[in-house]
Amino acid sequence: MFYIIGLGLCDEKDITIRGLEAVKGSSRVYLEAYTSILMVQKEQLEAFYGKELILADRDMVETESDEILRGAAKEDVSLLVVGDPFGATTHTDMLLRARALEIPCRVIHNASIMNAVGASGLQLYNFGQTVSLVFFTETWKPDSFYDRIKENADLGMHTLVLLDIKVKEQSEENLARGRKIYEPPRYMSIPQAVSQLIEIEEDRQSGVLSPESTLAIALSRVGGGPGNERIVAGTLAELSVQSPEMFGEPLHSLVIVGKRVHPLEIEYAEEFAVDRNIWRNVAIGVYGCKFD
Amino acid sequence: MFYIIGLGLCDEKDITIRGLEAVKGSSRVYLEAYTSILMVQKEQLEAFYGKELILADRDMVETESDEILRGAAKEDVSLLVVGDPFGATTHTDMLLRARALEIPCRVIHNASIMNAVGASGLQLYNFGQTVSLVFFTETWKPDSFYDRIKENADLGMHTLVLLDIKVKEQSEENLARGRKIYEPPRYMSIPQAVSQLIEIEEDRQSGVLSPESTLAIALSRVGGGPGNERIVAGTLAELSVQSPEMFGEPLHSLVIVGKRVHPLEIEYAEEFAVDRNIWRNVAIGVYGCKFD
Numbered sequence: 001m002f003y004i005i006g007l008g009l010c011d012e013k014d015i016t017i018r019g020l021e022a023v024k025g026s027s028r029v030y031l032e033a034y035t036s037i038l039m040v041q042k043e044q045l046e047a048f049y050g051k052e053l054i055l056a057d058r059d060m061v062e063t064e065s066d067e068i069l070r071g072a073a074k075e076d077v078s079l080l081v082v083g084d085p086f087g088a089t090t091h092t093d094m095l096l097r098a099r100a101l102e103i104p105c106r107v108i109h110n111a112s113i114m115n116a117v118g119a120s121g122l123q124l125y126n127f128g129q130t131v132s133l134v135f136f137t138e139t140w141k142p143d144s145f146y147d148r149i150k151e152n153a154d155l156g157m158h159t160l161v162l163l164d165i166k167v168k169e170q171s172e173e174n175l176a177r178g179r180k181i182y183e184p185p186r187y188m189s190i191p192q193a194v195s196q197l198i199e200i201e202e203d204r205q206s207g208v209l210s211p212e213s214t215l216a217i218a219l220s221r222v223g224g225g226p227g228n229e230r231i232v233a234g235t236l237a238e239l240s241v242q243s244p245e246m247f248g249e250p251l252h253s254l255v256i257v258g259k260r261v262h263p264l265e266i267e268y269a270e271e272f273a274v275d276r277n278i279w280r281n282v283a284i285g286v287y288g289c290k291f292d
Numbered sequence: 293m294f295y296i297i298g299l300g301l302c303d304e305k306d307i308t309i310r311g312l313e314a315v316k317g318s319s320r321v322y323l324e325a326y327t328s329i330l331m332v333q334k335e336q337l338e339a340f341y342g343k344e345l346i347l348a349d350r351d352m353v354e355t356e357s358d359e360i361l362r363g364a365a366k367e368d369v370s371l372l373v374v375g376d377p378f379g380a381t382t383h384t385d386m387l388l389r390a391r392a393l394e395i396p397c398r399v400i401h402n403a404s405i406m407n408a409v410g411a412s413g414l415q416l417y418n419f420g421q422t423v424s425l426v427f428f429t430e431t432w433k434p435d436s437f438y439d440r441i442k443e444n445a446d447l448g449m450h451t452l453v454l455l456d457i458k459v460k461e462q463s464e465e466n467l468a469r470g471r472k473i474y475e476p477p478r479y480m481s482i483p484q485a486v487s488q489l490i491e492i493e494e495d496r497q498s499g500v501l502s503p504e505s506t507l508a509i510a511l512s513r514v515g516g517g518p519g520n521e522r523i524v525a526g527t528l529a530e531l532s533v534q535s536p537e538m539f540g541e542p543l544h545s546l547v548i549v550g551k552r553v554h555p556l557e558i559e560y561a562e563e564f565a566v567d568r569n570i571w572r573n574v575a576i577g578v579y580g581c582k583f584d
Contacts, residue, residue: 006403008308008401008402009401012309013308013309013310013313014308014309014310014401015308015309016300016305016306016307016308016309016402017304017305017306017307017308017309017312018305018306020309021305084403084407084408084410085410086407086408086410086411086416087407087410087416089415089556092413092556092560093556095560096559096560099563104518105518106517106518107411107515108515109300109301109306109403109407109408109411109514109515110300110308110402110403111298111376111401111402111403111404111407112403112407114406114407114416115376115378115379115401115403115404115406115407116376116378116401118376118377118378118379119378119399119401121384123381124378124379124406124422125421125422125423125424126421127421127422128420128421128447128449129417129418129419129420129447129449130416130417130419131417132417151447155420155421155443157420157421222401223399223400223401225398226396226397226398264381264384264385267388268384268387268388271391
């Protein structure tokens with residue numbers, strides 16, 4: 001059996017009992033190291049699971065899937081991924097490959113930001129499509145995310161914005177010289193994400209986003225529990241002027257609040273507001289929320 | 293500490309290690325029994341967790357939250373819920389109440405249909421808002437879901453349709469006489485859901501849904517693994533004529549495929565097609581998919 005096992009959001013204890021049993025019974029266990037990041041080191045996972053983990057980076061998962069799948073028709077092989085296995089298209093590719101090789105597969109689900117974003121207090125059924133925001137460079141500012149946010153906003157839906165991660169990137173020089181030397185990982189911060197959103201709004205002028213009157217909720221290390229997880233709510237302007245330390249270590253995500261927001265959602269998130277008065281006043285004045 | 297712990301999708305082994313530790317350390321453990329259903333009995337959970345579980349039905353969670361929260365400032369109390377804790381507004385209410393009582397809380401996330409629907413092969417970021425479909429009666433056919441599906445369809449997004457569950461319902465007679473006698477649970481089947489969708493399409497005539505040219509994917513017992521989980525893909529017409537046995541036991545969900553579908557999504561789901569040729573031909577002819 002080939003298992004793809006979701007590790008959930010934070011650390012070694014977020015695996016399910018079913019997932020842990022599959023790990024313990026596997027001949028080889030791969031740990032996928034690129035689609036996202038864990039809040040914990042490989043060694044800590046190995047100690048807790050009692051298993052050696054083989055690090056599977058982007059190259060390996062995309063180009064050596066047959067090596068990962070080797071023998072899985074006769075023995076158990078596991079691939080561990082952060083969040084839920086269906087968070088990345090690469091895993092669909094792996095499952096298609098396993099199917100072609102007639103290897104039985106089982107997916108062991110877990111939480112991912114796609115459902116844990118409910119921790120913001122916003123209701124999952126009020127979310128539209130999810131968008132990704134990549135690091136802008138001087139010459140490359142892909143802005144199709146803006147159209148997606150607009151589509152959601154026009155319907156009053158919330159938008160989950162996933163912030164870019166750069167892991168195992170090579171500098172142009174190292175790439176050109178074929179040197180496998182990698183840059184330190186980079187994670188987009190909340191203020192940077194907001195500044196990119198505002199930059200595109202200023203270009204497009206469609207009125208989808210407004211620094212003073214668009215509400216948003218920043219989520220950091222969701223599922224990390226008290227003292228680790230952090231949720232910050234405010235206008236885009238408020239979030240943009242916070243120091244990056246306000247949000248702490250990665251990973252960060254951002255939700256743009258849609259106009260169909262329910263007063264109960266506002267009330268729940270008010271606990272996380274930079275300024276409760278501004279939060280509630282914008283909800284009333286701009287979003288049309290009515291409170292008792 | 294008050295814990296709300298997601299149990300995941302299927303049975304006692306879908307809890308996380310972190311969740312199981314919280315259960316074992318709690319003075320009282322409540323099992324919420326109404327927002328959804330587990331594929332397993334309370335006794336099986338109790339045996340595996342080594343803890344007695346207190347069944348908390350709808351009345352109790354909504355009206356006796358202070359009893360559930362009693363003592364949680366000094367000792368640990370857990371509430372177990374199917375899927376992820378933020379799948380239902382009731383849990384947000386509980387957390388607001390705990391906050392008002394200054395009881396520290398921790399949410400332990402897990403998989404829910406909102407992210408596990410990725411098992412269909414459809415990409416999560418291509419989903420619009422989620423809708424619920426309730427049992428129609430002769431005189432009551434709430435159809436606002438149709439507007440939501442239309443909004444998603446106009447953008448080319450997929451729609452996850454959650455099918456109604458009736459648990460612990462009283463007949464009109466028993467309700468009138470104040471007798472707490474409950475009807476057997478009812479779960480909407482896939483053919484019934486499709487027939488309700490088509491009925492409203494025939495009323496509205498907006499061309500959002502078409503028996504022959506709208507593709508959909510039915511998911512049953514997601515996460516249940518080989519031999520239990522079942523995924524069936526086809527046109528609405530094809531799904532409507534399957535026998536309910538085709539989909540097996542509850543729970544069932546349905547996805548309406550949006551026009552922005554990627555050929556890789558179609559290819560992945562083709563494995564589940566009632567008729568592979570029809571599936572692919574509709575994808576090409578109606579959805580404009582191009583295959584190599």
